[in-house]
Amino acid sequence: MPPAEPLQWRADGVPHSPRFSDIYHTETGALAQxxxxxxxxxxxxxxWANRPQWRILETGFGLGLNFLTSWQAWKQDPSRPSLLHFVSVEAYPVSREDILRASARYEELAPLARQLADQWHGLLPGFHRLAFEGGRVLLTLCIGDVRPMLRAQRHFEADSIFLDGFSPERNPDMWSPDVLKGVTRFARVGSRLATWTVARALRDGLQQLGWQPRKLQGLAPKRxxxxxAFEPAWAVR
Ligand SMILES: C[S@@+](CC[C@H](N)C(=O)[O-])C[C@H]1O[C@@H](n2cnc3c(N)ncnc32)[C@H](O)[C@@H]1O
Known part of the structure; x- marks a missing residue:
């Protein structure tokens, strides 16, 4: 099995990637983000209220904090869909210990992270299906580089798309036109996409693909x- 991706833990508890010289989430905290x-x-x-299922596609699984937060929101929502399916692409999986360490500061997430950590092994390149909550929360981990993994992923409709690479300057592969095209292939009319960067090239790229991007107030320290929203001016097959 390939060695886990090494992280550095800053004194303020924020995990840092030596490979990309960037942090995994904002200083304000992963849960808030x-x-x-x-x-x-x-x-x-x-x-997702009262829908039979909800499917989220993410680029960059990292420490799994977006997944755990989605699972936790699903768990405490009386109007939750019967099935939550989270599909995430990750080229450099971290260790089980780092998954646990990253979530330890969030009381709501720690018990779920332990369940994730129990299944966090044997993550060779390829597709892995993890099941929680008696199969009502599914996690498909696509281990490999984002472009080929998106291409190889069987088609499904993503209701929500989370773009969570490191910063576009340090991690341009995660924001390339090919990746934007790759994720758009899974969008249905009305799908929503969210990310923490408002880089011009990203907004323009999304717009050309039929997305209507809008800036929202960020979470400190980001403005x-x-x-x-996926609302193309053309008919989608
Ligand atoms: C900001 S972190 C993601 C944080 C994560 N969403 C979470 O909730 O913890 C970005 C992730 O993108 C991954 N990544 C960077 N380049 C990649 C590539 N070319 N293909 C797939 N994953 C990549 C990194 O290894 C890292 O885990």
């Missing part, structure tokens, strides 16, 4: 974040 930028940007949990 996941709720405000990703779930909030996609109108969740309200948008803005981005949400987009």
């Amino acid at each position: 996941a709720r405000h930028v990703f779930l909030g940007g996609c109108g969740l949990p309200g948008a 803005d974040c981005l949400r987009a």
Whole structure:
């Protein structure tokens, strides 16, 4: 099995990637970021109310904090969909210990992280299906580089898309036109996309693909974040 991706833990508890010289989440905390930028940007949990299923596609699984926050929001929502399916792409999986360490500061997430850690092994390149809550929460982990993994993923409709690479300057592969095209292939009319960066190239790229991007108030220290609705001017097959 390939060695786990090494992290550095800063004195303030924020995990840092030596490979990309960037942090895994904002200093304000992963839980606040996941709720405000990703779930909030996609109108969740309200948008999934009373739906039979909800499918989220994410680029960059990292420490699994967006997944754990989505699972926790699902768990405590009386109007939750019967099935939550979270599909996430990750080229450099971290260790089980780092998954546990990252979530330990969030009381709501720690018990779920332990369940994730129990299944966090044997993550060779390829697709892995993890099941929780008696199969009502599914996690498909696509281990490999984002472009080929998106291409190889069987088609499904993503109701929400979380773009969570490191910063576009340090991690351009996660924001390339090909990746934007790759995720758009899974969008249905009305799908929502959310991310923490409002980089011009990203907004323009999304717009060309049929997304209507809008800046929203960000979470400190960031001024803005981005949400987009898939509303192409052309008919989608
Ligand atoms: C900001 S972190 C994601 C944080 C994560 N969403 C969470 O909730 O903990 C970005 C992630 O993108 C992954 N990544 C970077 N380049 C990649 C690539 N080319 N293909 C797939 N994953 C990549 C990194 O390894 C890292 O885990």
